[in-house]
Amino acid sequence: MIDRVLLLLQERRYSELRHLLDDLHVADIADLFSEIEDRELMLRLFRLLPKESAAETFSYMDTDIQQKIIEAITDVELKIILDDMFLDDCVDLIEEMPANVVQRVMRNSSPENRKLINQYLQYPDDSAGSLMTNEYVCLKRGMTVADALAVIRRDGVDKETIELCYVASPDRKLQGEVSLRQLVLSDPDTPITDIMDDNVQFVHTHDDEEIIAQMFTHYDLLAMPVVDNEDRLVGIITIDDAVDVIQEENTEDFELMAGMAPSEETYLKTPVFTLAKNRIVWLIVLMFSAMISGALLEHYEAAIASLPLLVSFIPMLMGTGGNGGSQASTIVIRGLALGEIDLGDVLTVWWKEARVSLLCGTVLAAVNFLRIWLQYGEADVAAVVSLTLICTLFIAKSLGCLLPIAAKKLHMDPALMSAPLITTITDASTILVFFTFSLTFLADRL
Amino acid sequence: MIDRVLLLLQERRYSELRHLLDDLHVADIADLFSEIEDRELMLRLFRLLPKESAAETFSYMDTDIQQKIIEAITDVELKIILDDMFLDDCVDLIEEMPANVVQRVMRNSSPENRKLINQYLQYPDDSAGSLMTNEYVCLKRGMTVADALAVIRRDGVDKETIELCYVASPDRKLQGEVSLRQLVLSDPDTPITDIMDDNVQFVHTHDDEEIIAQMFTHYDLLAMPVVDNEDRLVGIITIDDAVDVIQEENTEDFELMAGMAPSEETYLKTPVFTLAKNRIVWLIVLMFSAMISGALLEHYEAAIASLPLLVSFIPMLMGTGGNGGSQASTIVIRGLALGEIDLGDVLTVWWKEARVSLLCGTVLAAVNFLRIWLQYGEADVAAVVSLTLICTLFIAKSLGCLLPIAAKKLHMDPALMSAPLITTITDASTILVFFTFSLTFLADRL
Numbered sequence: 017m018i019d020r021v022l023l024l025l026q027e028r029r030y031s032e033l034r035h036l037l038d039d040l041h042v043a044d045i046a047d048l049f050s051e052i053e054d055r056e057l058m059l060r061l062f063r064l065l066p067k068e069s070a071a072e073t074f075s076y077m078d079t080d081i082q083q084k085i086i087e088a089i090t091d092v093e094l095k096i097i098l099d100d101m102f103l104d105d106c107v108d109l110i111e112e113m114p115a116n117v118v119q120r121v122m123r124n125s126s127p128e129n130r131k132l133i134n135q136y137l138q139y140p141d142d143s144a145g146s147l148m149t150n151e152y153v154c155l156k157r158g159m160t161v162a163d164a165l166a167v168i169r170r171d172g173v174d175k176e177t178i179e180l181c182y183v184a185s186p187d188r189k190l191q192g193e194v195s196l197r198q199l200v201l202s203d204p205d206t207p208i209t210d211i212m213d214d215n216v217q218f219v220h221t222h223d224d225e226e227i228i229a230q231m232f233t234h235y236d237l238l239a240m241p242v243v244d245n246e247d248r249l250v251g252i253i254t255i256d257d258a259v260d261v262i263q264e265e266n267t268e269d270f271e272l273m274a275g276m277a278p279s280e281e282t283y284l285k286t287p288v289f290t291l292a293k294n295r296i297v298w299l300i301v302l303m304f305s306a307m308i309s310g311a312l313l314e315h316y317e318a319a320i321a322s323l324p325l326l327v328s329f330i331p332m333l334m335g336t337g338g339n340g341g342s343q344a345s346t347i348v349i350r351g352l353a354l355g356e357i358d359l360g361d362v363l364t365v366w367w368k369e370a371r372v373s374l375l376c377g378t379v380l381a382a383v384n385f386l387r388i389w390l391q392y393g394e395a396d397v398a399a400v401v402s403l404t405l406i407c408t409l410f411i412a413k414s415l416g417c418l419l420p421i422a423a424k425k426l427h428m429d430p431a432l433m434s435a436p437l438i439t440t441i442t443d444a445s446t447i448l449v450f451f452t453f454s455l456t457f458l459a460d461r462l
Numbered sequence: 463m464i465d466r467v468l469l470l471l472q473e474r475r476y477s478e479l480r481h482l483l484d485d486l487h488v489a490d491i492a493d494l495f496s497e498i499e500d501r502e503l504m505l506r507l508f509r510l511l512p513k514e515s516a517a518e519t520f521s522y523m524d525t526d527i528q529q530k531i532i533e534a535i536t537d538v539e540l541k542i543i544l545d546d547m548f549l550d551d552c553v554d555l556i557e558e559m560p561a562n563v564v565q566r567v568m569r570n571s572s573p574e575n576r577k578l579i580n581q582y583l584q585y586p587d588d589s590a591g592s593l594m595t596n597e598y599v600c601l602k603r604g605m606t607v608a609d610a611l612a613v614i615r616r617d618g619v620d621k622e623t624i625e626l627c628y629v630a631s632p633d634r635k636l637q638g639e640v641s642l643r644q645l646v647l648s649d650p651d652t653p654i655t656d657i658m659d660d661n662v663q664f665v666h667t668h669d670d671e672e673i674i675a676q677m678f679t680h681y682d683l684l685a686m687p688v689v690d691n692e693d694r695l696v697g698i699i700t701i702d703d704a705v706d707v708i709q710e711e712n713t714e715d716f717e718l719m720a721g722m723a724p725s726e727e728t729y730l731k732t733p734v735f736t737l738a739k740n741r742i743v744w745l746i747v748l749m750f751s752a753m754i755s756g757a758l759l760e761h762y763e764a765a766i767a768s769l770p771l772l773v774s775f776i777p778m779l780m781g782t783g784g785n786g787g788s789q790a791s792t793i794v795i796r797g798l799a800l801g802e803i804d805l806g807d808v809l810t811v812w813w814k815e816a817r818v819s820l821l822c823g824t825v826l827a828a829v830n831f832l833r834i835w836l837q838y839g840e841a842d843v844a845a846v847v848s849l850t851l852i853c854t855l856f857i858a859k860s861l862g863c864l865l866p867i868a869a870k871k872l873h874m875d876p877a878l879m880s881a882p883l884i885t886t887i888t889d890a891s892t893i894l895v896f897f898t899f900s901l902t903f904l905a906d907r908l
Contacts, residue, residue: 039661043681165646172647179625179643179684196642197625200611201618215487233709235489236702238625238684255701256682259708263679266712267796273716274792274881275785282802283793288814292821295789299822300829302785307833309777317770324763327773331755331889334777338784339721339748339882343741346720347729350713356728368734375738376745383746387753435720435881436785443777 018051025057030064042069046076049085059088071100079112080285086117095124102176103129104149104257107136111146144228145221147261148242148251151176155183155208157191162204164194177254180239183212188248190241192216218243221250225261230355232258269353273346273434275302298436305440309334309447316451319462325392326454329401330447336380337408337446338439344369344416345438349430352420362421366414373413377406400457404450411449412442464497471503476510488515492522495531505534517546525558526731532563541570548622549575550595550703553582557592590674591667593707594688594697597622601629601654603637608650610640623700626685629658634694636687638662664689667696671707676801678704715799719792719880721748744882751886755780755893762897765908771838772900775847776893782826783854783892784885790815790862791884795876798866805871811863819859823852846903850896857895858888 024033037045045065052058062085065073074082074097086094098106098121106125110118110133122130132150139145153175155164164181172178181199183191192212202211217231218241231240232255240258242251268278275298279286313320313330320327348365351357357365381402388398416438420430455462470479483491491511498504508531511519520528520543532540544552544567552571556564556579568576578596585591599621601610610627618624627645629637638658648657663677664687677686678701686704688697714724721744725732759766759776766773794811797803803811827848834844862884866876901908 041661041663041681169647172643178646196646197618200624200642200646201615215485217487233705235487236705238701255684255705259679259682259701259705262705262708263800267800270716270719270792270796274788276789276793282800283797284802284807284810284814288817288821291814292818295786295818296822296825299782299785299789299826303778303782303826303830306778306781309781310774313777314771314774317773320770320773321767324766325760327763327766328756328760330776331759331780331893332749332752334780335752335755335886335889336745336749338885339745340741342720342881343722343745346716347722347737350716351729354709354713354728356730361730364730368730368737371734372738372741375734376742379742380745380749384749435788439784439885440781443781447777 018048021048021061022052022057025052025060033061034064034066037064037066042073043076045069045073046078046081049077049081055084055088058084062089067096071097075101075105078285079109079281082109083113083117086113086120091120091124094120098125098129102149102151103132103136104147104151104176104254107133107146110137111141139221142225143221144219144223144225144242144253145251147225147228147253147257148221149176149254150251152239152241152252153178153181154249155181155194157183157185157209159208160204161199161202161206161208161211164199164208165204168196168199177239177252180252182216182241182249182252183208184249190216190218190243190247190249193241216241219253220245226265226353228253228258229262229265233262234355265353269349269431272429272431273349275299275434275436302436302440305437306443309440309443312444312447312451316447316455319451319454322462323397323454323458325394325397326450329388330450332384333401333404333408333446333450334443336405337412337442338435340373340376340409341412341416341438341442342435344372344413345420345434348417349420349434352424352430357421359421359425362418365417365421369413369417370410373410374406377409380409381405396458396461400450400453404446404453407449407453408442408446411445412438415441464494467494467507468498468503471498471506479507480510480512483510483512488519489522491515491519492524492527495523495527501530501534504530508535513542517543521547521551524731525555525727528555529559529563532559532566537566537570540566544571544575548595548597549578549582550593550597550622550700553579553592556583557587585667588671589667590665590669590671590688590699591697593671593674593699593703594667595622595700596697598685598687598698599624599627600695601627601640603629603631603655605654606650607645607648607652607654607657610645610654611650614642614645623685623698626698628662628687628695628698629654630695636662636664636689636693636695639687662687665699666691672711672799674699674704675708675711679708680801711799715795715877718875718877719795721745721880721882748882748886751883752889755886755889758890758893758897762893762901765897765900768908769843769900769904771840771843772896775834776896778830779847779850779854779892779896780889782851783858783888784881786819786822786855787858787862787884787888788881790818790859791866791880794863795866795880798870798876803867805867808864808867811867812860815859815863816856819856820852823855826855827851842904842907846896846899850892850899853895853899854888854892857891858884861887 049058110121153168153171155167168178179196181194185191192214193216194208194212198211217235219228221242221244238255240253241249242253244250271278277294279294384405385398385402388401389395419433423430423433495504556567599614599617614624625642627640631637638660639662640654640658644657663681665674667688667690684701686699687695688699690696717724723740725740830851831844831848834847835841865879869876869879
């Protein structure tokens with residue numbers, strides 16, 4: 017596809033190209049731009065887009081492409097695009113651009129949009145306020161279905177969402193929600209208060225993205241109103257933004273849980289240096305914590321020298337502890353993120369993990385005892401290793417479930433208490449338990 | 463809340479309770495049922511639900527509660543619920559219930575629904591076919607906007623989705639999509655072919671959930687049509703089901719990536735025995751693989767006996783390798799799941815990870831060299847440990863990025879090639895590299 021587009025662009029076969037673009041979804045047209053290296057060709061393609069879809073295509077583009085295009089087009093062209101864009105997409109754009117581009121965008125926005133953009137930019141990143149749009153239909157209590165449909169027909173073209181309309185009092189307090197569906201299916205003379213839903217789910221401007229993601233999932237919403245501190249309706253969040261938030265929150269958790277700082281861009285677009293920077297901090301922290309395990313091993317040097325066989329069980333013991341701990345922490349972090357586990361469930365969760373660890377520990381210990389006994393014929397060593405396995409798994413699973421809940425309690429992101437950290441902590445405890453048992457039960461041989 | 467509901471139920475203060483339920487969202491009412499232990503009280507509450515929302519509330523309940531309610535209500539009540547439920551929710555229900563409940567549900571469904579349910583049940587789990595619903599509005603090419611709105615007003619009440627309507631040819635081939643929004647905003651005499659979008663994104667009945675999740679995210683869809691092998695329109699998938707699929711796919715990846723079999727139920731509802739069963743397989747597999755590292759250590763027993771200090775660096779080296787490898791595998795698995803990384807990017811990704819590993823490796827090696835040199839005054843040991851660190855990180859990051867891509871190529875789930883497996887493999891390679899370097903560069907001391 018991209019080869020054909022490039023060819024047509026280079027040979028200036030514009031009518032063929034327009035025909036080809038006609039058959040593509042705007043999201044796919046936006047993707048084409050990422051694959052064009054040449055700025056001149058990129059600009060040519062942009063100018064070929066039909067007027068009515070240029071702004072929408074622009075909204076779907078990656079940030080770096082948007083910046084290149086803004087830098088290449090004239091002020092007149094930029095003004096047209098900005099006027100056609102939805103306000104929430106415009107705010108997203110400005111949040112990502114460098115200062116000189118932001119200035120140009122602001123200069124070319126209409127005065128009322130400039131005011132709104134400035135207001136939206138004051139909400140914290142990742143809050144409901146920074147996600148919302150003001151392009152929704154607001155109805156008044158006294159209206160009939162016919163009145164409401166007339167308002168929608170008059171104002172609807174410019175609105176991002178008309179599938180759900182909101183009813184507000186004269187002082188802009190949120191009163192209820194009416195769907196376009198109900199309006200179309202109801203008798204024109206019905207008062208909208210008869211069909212409106214007055215139990216609307218809403219969020220406050222400062223509520224966090226994670227809550228928004230949970231509410232959209234839990235209540236199967238298509239859109240959700242946002243109110244300010246005085247409960248006045250100030251905007252709505254639409255499902256397409258909510259889906260993006262859900263995916264971003266998940267990606268952030270995946271990254272944190274693997275011991276990385278979350279990245280702003282997709283992997284292929286993130287420079288090597290940024291990737292390294294995102295990862296090095298945790299690698300250093302964990303390297304230093306792992307030295308504790310090393311220091312413990314040094315402490316038990318004498319025991320190792322008398323029975324070097326002991327060392328060969330350490331990778332297996334540490335590995336099993338680490339894996340058991342990450343299983344528990346992953347499942348608890350995920351449960352917390354989805355709202356399936358609450359802070360109040362801490363004892364239930366721990367008691368569950370304790371029993372799981374004893375079940376798994378017993379099976380692993382039995383397998384291990386047999387293996388070591390058959391391979392080395394040393395029942396006492398086999399017993400010490402198996403006993404350590406059970407204790408290690410119990411400690412690992414307990415830490416794995418308790419630390420994320422504790423983090424949540426302390427208003428930290430539970431995903432920070434994930435596999436790498438738990439593994440490092442259990443490594444040290446594994447060595448401590450193993451040599452304590454060895455020195456106790458194998459004392460005659462050490 | 464639940465305490466008040468229980469009190470009102472026990473004291474049979476039904477009018478107060480009805481009043482209280484009026485103010486709740488159906489999703490929250492459904493949650494109340496999970497907290498009632500007593501089957502009799504549960505049934506009383508269910509019978510208090512307003513007729514028009516009983517089926518919807520039922521659809522939001524967890525599977526185990528649905529089963530309890532079906533077992534408690536009469537055939538007449540069951541029939542009413544089933545008639546009011548959307549077909550896709552009904553199919554979901556049947557997929558989860560034990561055989562005797564399924565028989566009762568089927569016996570009480572209308573003959574046409576029974577036929578459709580049987581047909582839907584034949585699609586593979588997690589396919590577009592098993593997710594879709596037939597409750598959408600189908601329009602014909604020749605219609606005007608007024609005709610279309612008349613069809614919607616006539617048939618729309620029973621349809622799950624009317625916000626997007628689909629245009630099909632007489633032989634049921636999908637022709638295009640018209641939104642309710644466009645219909646309401648257009649002149650009544652306009653032919654729908656003038657406003658319909660004929661570039662509709664669609665999936666086939668056998669397409670996998672992951673593709674559906676990617677398409678909804680990429681194209682910001684509210685609904686997507688499903689066609690059969692002959693391109694005939696057979697159903698649609700709605701955004702609420704797509705959001706559930708996105709969350710389920712993510713949860714499955716989290717679980718696989720922590721070395722667990724994915725679970726069907728939420729954590730708190732999964733029995734301890736099932737949790738243990740989901741985890742034990744990987745724990746055993748990884749325990750046996752970790753024994754390779756143990757065997758390698760045994761092989762180097764003589765070196766360890768001559769210079770026991772070496773052992774104390776092993777946890778740090780293995781830990782850093784494991785963490786570096788999981789960082790790479792996590793980011794690549796996530797990129798593959800979101801469609802940001804393709805199979806064709808394998809060299810780009812590897813080259814990126816190679817440079818990241820050298821950057822991170824050099825920093826870690828420098829810190830380490832200083833630490834060991836200052837603490838033990840042994841520059842040769844410090845050099846061997848630092849060199850091992852760089853190599854280990856390079857191997858770990860290479861495996862971490864290549865194994866998930868290889869898995870995808872072999873049509874396996876990339877999430878299987880995750881932290882625990884990569885950690886175990888790099889553990890063995892770390893020990894091999896460390897002792898090879900030690901025996902080479904510290905030969906005079908071993």
